[in-house]
Amino acid sequence: MPLVPQMLEPKHDALLTEASRRGLPDADGIRLCFQVLALARSIDRDCAARLAPRQLSEGKFVLLFLLHEQPQGLPPHVLAERAGVTRATITGLLDGLERDGFVLRQAGQEDRRRIAVTLTAKGKTAAARLFKEHTAWIGTLFQGLSSADQRQLGDLLTRVWRATNAGRAATAGRGQ
Numbered sequence: 001m002p003l004v005p006q007m008l009e010p011k012h013d014a015l016l017t018e019a020s021r022r023g024l025p026d027a028d029g030i031r032l033c034f035q036v037l038a039l040a041r042s043i044d045r046d047c048a049a050r051l052a053p054r055q056l057s058e059g060k061f062v063l064l065f066l067l068h069e070q071p072q073g074l075p076p077h078v079l080a081e082r083a084g085v086t087r088a089t090i091t092g093l094l095d096g097l098e099r100d101g102f103v104l105r106q107a108g109q110e111d112r113r114r115i116a117v118t119l120t121a122k123g124k125t126a127a128a129r130l131f132k133e134h135t136a137w138i139g140t141l142f143q144g145l146s147s148a149d150q151r152q153l154g155d156l157l158t159r160v161w162r163a164t165n166a167g168r169a170a171t172a173g174r175g176q
Helices: 010-021 027-054 058-067 076-083 087-099 121-141 147-161 165-173
Strands: 103-107 115-119
Touching: 010 027, 027 058, 027 121, 058 076, 058 087, 058 115, 058 121, 076 087, 076 115, 087 103, 115 121
Parallel strands: none
Antiparallel strands: 103 115
Protein backbone atom coordinates (compact mmCIF):
# COMPACT_ATOMS: atom_id res chain seq x y z
CA MET A 1 0.00 0.00 0.00
CA PRO A 2 1.59 3.33 -0.99
CA LEU A 3 2.18 5.82 1.78
CA VAL A 4 1.59 9.53 1.60
CA PRO A 5 5.02 11.20 1.43
CA GLN A 6 6.27 12.29 4.85
CA MET A 7 3.44 10.54 6.71
CA LEU A 8 5.83 8.41 8.73
CA GLU A 9 8.41 9.91 11.04
CA PRO A 10 12.00 9.26 9.95
CA LYS A 11 12.61 6.81 12.82
CA HIS A 12 9.56 4.77 11.83
CA ASP A 13 10.45 4.91 8.16
CA ALA A 14 13.93 3.62 9.04
CA LEU A 15 12.53 0.77 11.14
CA LEU A 16 10.06 -0.16 8.44
CA THR A 17 12.79 -0.11 5.78
CA GLU A 18 14.94 -2.38 7.94
CA ALA A 19 12.02 -4.74 8.64
CA SER A 20 11.35 -4.99 4.90
CA ARG A 21 15.06 -5.48 4.16
CA ARG A 22 15.15 -8.37 6.62
CA GLY A 23 12.00 -9.85 5.10
CA LEU A 24 10.08 -9.86 8.37
CA PRO A 25 6.65 -11.38 7.88
CA ASP A 26 4.95 -8.67 10.00
CA ALA A 27 6.16 -5.70 7.93
CA ASP A 28 2.58 -4.81 6.92
CA GLY A 29 1.45 -4.81 10.55
CA ILE A 30 4.45 -2.70 11.52
CA ARG A 31 3.61 -0.22 8.74
CA LEU A 32 -0.01 0.02 9.89
CA CYS A 33 1.05 0.60 13.49
CA PHE A 34 3.38 3.41 12.42
CA GLN A 35 0.63 4.94 10.26
CA VAL A 36 -1.76 4.97 13.23
CA LEU A 37 0.93 6.57 15.41
CA ALA A 38 1.65 9.19 12.74
CA LEU A 39 -2.05 10.00 12.40
CA ALA A 40 -2.48 10.32 16.16
CA ARG A 41 0.54 12.64 16.41
CA SER A 42 -0.74 14.76 13.52
CA ILE A 43 -4.14 15.13 15.16
CA ASP A 44 -2.51 15.99 18.50
CA ARG A 45 -0.31 18.64 16.85
CA ASP A 46 -3.27 20.14 14.97
CA CYS A 47 -5.31 20.19 18.18
CA ALA A 48 -2.50 21.93 20.08
CA ALA A 49 -2.12 24.48 17.29
CA ARG A 50 -5.85 25.22 17.36
CA LEU A 51 -5.94 25.64 21.15
CA ALA A 52 -2.69 27.57 21.69
CA PRO A 53 -3.98 30.96 20.46
CA ARG A 54 -6.70 30.66 23.11
CA GLN A 55 -4.17 30.07 25.91
CA LEU A 56 -5.24 26.44 26.17
CA SER A 57 -3.60 23.04 26.08
CA GLU A 58 -5.55 19.84 25.54
CA GLY A 59 -5.50 19.20 29.30
CA LYS A 60 -6.93 22.64 30.07
CA PHE A 61 -9.46 22.22 27.28
CA VAL A 62 -10.71 18.97 28.84
CA LEU A 63 -11.15 20.67 32.21
CA LEU A 64 -13.29 23.41 30.66
CA PHE A 65 -15.68 20.74 29.42
CA LEU A 66 -15.71 18.84 32.68
CA LEU A 67 -16.69 22.08 34.43
CA HIS A 68 -19.19 23.18 31.79
CA GLU A 69 -22.73 22.40 33.00
CA GLN A 70 -21.40 22.19 36.60
CA PRO A 71 -22.68 25.44 38.18
CA GLN A 72 -21.59 24.33 41.67
CA GLY A 73 -18.17 23.37 40.33
CA LEU A 74 -16.16 20.26 41.07
CA PRO A 75 -13.38 19.53 43.57
CA PRO A 76 -9.87 19.20 42.11
CA HIS A 77 -9.62 15.50 42.99
CA VAL A 78 -12.82 14.78 41.02
CA LEU A 79 -11.48 16.73 38.05
CA ALA A 80 -8.23 14.74 38.22
CA GLU A 81 -10.13 11.46 38.27
CA ARG A 82 -12.44 12.37 35.39
CA ALA A 83 -9.61 13.79 33.29
CA GLY A 84 -7.41 10.76 33.97
CA VAL A 85 -4.51 12.78 35.40
CA THR A 86 -2.72 12.92 38.73
CA ARG A 87 -3.58 15.40 41.44
CA ALA A 88 -0.21 17.09 40.88
CA THR A 89 -1.04 17.53 37.18
CA ILE A 90 -4.49 18.91 37.97
CA THR A 91 -2.94 21.52 40.24
CA GLY A 92 -0.73 22.80 37.42
CA LEU A 93 -3.59 22.82 34.93
CA LEU A 94 -5.86 24.69 37.35
CA ASP A 95 -3.10 27.18 38.17
CA GLY A 96 -2.84 28.04 34.48
CA LEU A 97 -6.59 28.23 33.94
CA GLU A 98 -7.01 30.42 37.01
CA ARG A 99 -4.13 32.70 36.00
CA ASP A 100 -5.69 33.13 32.55
CA GLY A 101 -9.12 33.89 33.97
CA PHE A 102 -10.98 30.72 32.96
CA VAL A 103 -11.68 29.27 36.44
CA LEU A 104 -11.99 30.20 40.10
CA ARG A 105 -11.11 28.04 43.09
CA GLN A 106 -13.39 28.72 46.00
CA ALA A 107 -13.30 27.33 49.52
CA GLY A 108 -16.47 25.63 50.66
CA GLN A 109 -18.76 27.59 52.97
CA GLU A 110 -19.23 24.73 55.43
CA ASP A 111 -15.71 23.30 55.20
CA ARG A 112 -13.06 25.74 54.00
CA ARG A 113 -10.71 22.82 53.26
CA ARG A 114 -13.05 21.68 50.48
CA ILE A 115 -12.32 23.50 47.27
CA ALA A 116 -14.74 23.84 44.36
CA VAL A 117 -13.49 24.84 40.95
CA THR A 118 -15.97 26.79 38.83
CA LEU A 119 -15.86 28.44 35.44
CA THR A 120 -15.71 32.21 35.20
CA ALA A 121 -17.79 34.03 32.58
CA LYS A 122 -14.74 33.86 30.29
CA GLY A 123 -14.46 30.11 30.94
CA LYS A 124 -18.14 29.50 30.21
CA THR A 125 -17.96 31.43 26.96
CA ALA A 126 -14.78 29.65 25.90
CA ALA A 127 -16.16 26.21 26.76
CA ALA A 128 -19.37 26.74 24.80
CA ARG A 129 -17.60 28.17 21.74
CA LEU A 130 -14.75 25.65 21.74
CA PHE A 131 -17.02 22.64 22.07
CA LYS A 132 -18.85 23.66 18.92
CA GLU A 133 -15.65 24.53 17.01
CA HIS A 134 -13.67 21.53 18.16
CA THR A 135 -16.34 18.93 17.43
CA ALA A 136 -16.90 20.45 13.98
CA TRP A 137 -13.15 20.29 13.28
CA ILE A 138 -12.90 16.68 14.43
CA GLY A 139 -15.83 15.82 12.18
CA THR A 140 -13.99 17.25 9.17
CA LEU A 141 -11.14 14.79 9.69
CA PHE A 142 -13.42 11.96 8.65
CA GLN A 143 -15.49 13.69 5.96
CA GLY A 144 -13.75 11.68 3.27
CA LEU A 145 -15.12 8.46 4.74
CA SER A 146 -18.67 7.25 4.31
CA SER A 147 -20.69 6.33 7.38
CA ALA A 148 -20.03 2.67 6.61
CA ASP A 149 -16.29 3.35 6.28
CA GLN A 150 -16.29 5.19 9.61
CA ARG A 151 -18.06 2.30 11.36
CA GLN A 152 -15.66 -0.19 9.79
CA LEU A 153 -12.63 1.87 10.79
CA GLY A 154 -13.98 2.12 14.34
CA ASP A 155 -14.51 -1.64 14.46
CA LEU A 156 -11.03 -2.34 13.11
CA LEU A 157 -9.37 0.05 15.55
CA THR A 158 -11.29 -1.56 18.42
CA ARG A 159 -10.09 -5.00 17.35
CA VAL A 160 -6.49 -3.81 17.32
CA TRP A 161 -6.95 -2.03 20.66
CA ARG A 162 -8.16 -5.28 22.21
CA ALA A 163 -4.76 -6.79 21.36
CA THR A 164 -2.98 -4.17 23.51
CA ASN A 165 -2.36 -4.60 27.24
CA ALA A 166 -4.91 -1.87 28.01
CA GLY A 167 -7.50 -3.45 25.74
CA ARG A 168 -6.97 -6.92 27.19
CA ALA A 169 -7.25 -5.54 30.74
CA ALA A 170 -10.43 -3.61 29.94
CA THR A 171 -11.98 -6.57 28.16
CA ALA A 172 -11.06 -8.94 31.01
CA GLY A 173 -12.60 -6.51 33.49
CA ARG A 174 -15.90 -6.73 31.60
CA GLY A 175 -15.80 -10.50 31.41
CA GLN A 176 -15.48 -10.62 27.61
